[in-house]
Amino acid sequence: MPKGESYSKVKNTVKKHNLHTICTSGNCPNIGDCWNRGTATFMILGEICTRSCKFCGVKTGKPLPVDWDEPNRIAESVKLMQVKHCVITSVDRDDLEDGGAEFWAKTIKRIKEENPETTIETLIPDFDGVEKDIKKVIEAKPEVISHNLETVERLTPQIRSRAKYRRSLQVIKQIAESGITAKSGIMLGLGETEQEILQTMDDLLSVGCNVMTIGQYLAPTVDHLPVAEYVTPEKFEEYKNIGLKKGFQFVESSPLVRSSYKAENHVCSH
Numbered sequence: 001m002p003k004g005e006s007y008s009k010v011k012n013t014v015k016k017h018n019l020h021t022i023c024t025s026g027n028c029p030n031i032g033d034c035w036n037r038g039t040a041t042f043m044i045l046g047e048i049c050t051r052s053c054k055f056c057g058v059k060t061g062k063p064l065p066v067d068w069d070e071p072n073r074i075a076e077s078v079k080l081m082q083v084k085h086c087v088i089t090s091v092d093r094d095d096l097e098d099g100g101a102e103f104w105a106k107t108i109k110r111i112k113e114e115n116p117e118t119t120i121e122t123l124i125p126d127f128d129g130v131e132k133d134i135k136k137v138i139e140a141k142p143e144v145i146s147h148n149l150e151t152v153e154r155l156t157p158q159i160r161s162r163a164k165y166r167r168s169l170q171v172i173k174q175i176a177e178s179g180i181t182a183k184s185g186i187m188l189g190l191g192e193t194e195q196e197i198l199q200t201m202d203d204l205l206s207v208g209c210n211v212m213t214i215g216q217y218l219a220p221t222v223d224h225l226p227v228a229e230y231v232t233p234e235k236f237e238e239y240k241n242i243g244l245k246k247g248f249q250f251v252e253s254s255p256l257v258r259s260s261y262k263a264e265n266h267v268c269s270h
């Protein structure tokens with residue numbers, strides 16, 4: 001069971017400011033480790049997602065109206081927690097005309113205003129591939145923008161609802177072309193082959209992705225997709241070395257790696 005002074009401080013700050021984290025909403029196995037290091041990944045735009053991906057533990061349904069004070073509370077919490085590198089993600093908001101892009105921009109702006117020394121990483125949805133919406137996040141200038149492919153191309157239709165592999169690559173391309181560090185991640189253990197993993201690496205590199213994360217898929221509940229395979233730590237290490245050799249600036253690859261795990265290491269130099 002996670003505990004400790006820092007853990008309690010993060011927990012209390014999140015609760016007091018009525019915020020959500022993907023750490024709890026996604027049943028992340030690293031919560032004790034991350035929260036004790038004083039880091040957490042805030043999840044904005046509520047805790048109900050309009051999509052229902054087969055791997056994800058976040059609730060699905062009709063989201064509540066947007067809470068425009070949330071960016072202020074996030075900014076204040078980042079300050080209280082003295083976060084040096086702040087990671088933000090969101091649920092998908094296909095119910096909003098801009099997918100929540102304006103809200104994303106406001107959140108980044110408020111964090112920067114209150115915490116000028118803090119670097120920001122945003123793990124964004126695909127915004128249905130709408131370039132002007134993605135541009136709003138880019139123009140708010142976080143240091144890193146991450147968009148996960150989640151899995152290899154063949155398995156994407158079974159695993160992600162609505163999102164498409166090629167469209168996600170296009171999102172990553174737009175991020176990379178803006179000059180901001182582009183990051184992406186996949187989960188292993190969903191039935192992908194080694195050849196498909198290597199192809200995914202090549203696809204990411206071809207659109208300018210600098211940072212890749214690779215972790216083991218764990219089924220959040222029995223109603224989610226079952227784990228097809230537990231990949232050995234040695235194999236994860238092998239993928240890390242292959243990825244670095246292929247040209248990624250950083251590759252985090254081990255069973256417990258999540259997109260936001262030790263994200264503070266991924267602020268690239270250009």
Ligand code: SF4
Nearest residue numbers: 023028031034260261
């Ligand atoms: S890996 Fe990410 S989601 Fe998991 S506890 Fe750490 S910050 Fe939260």
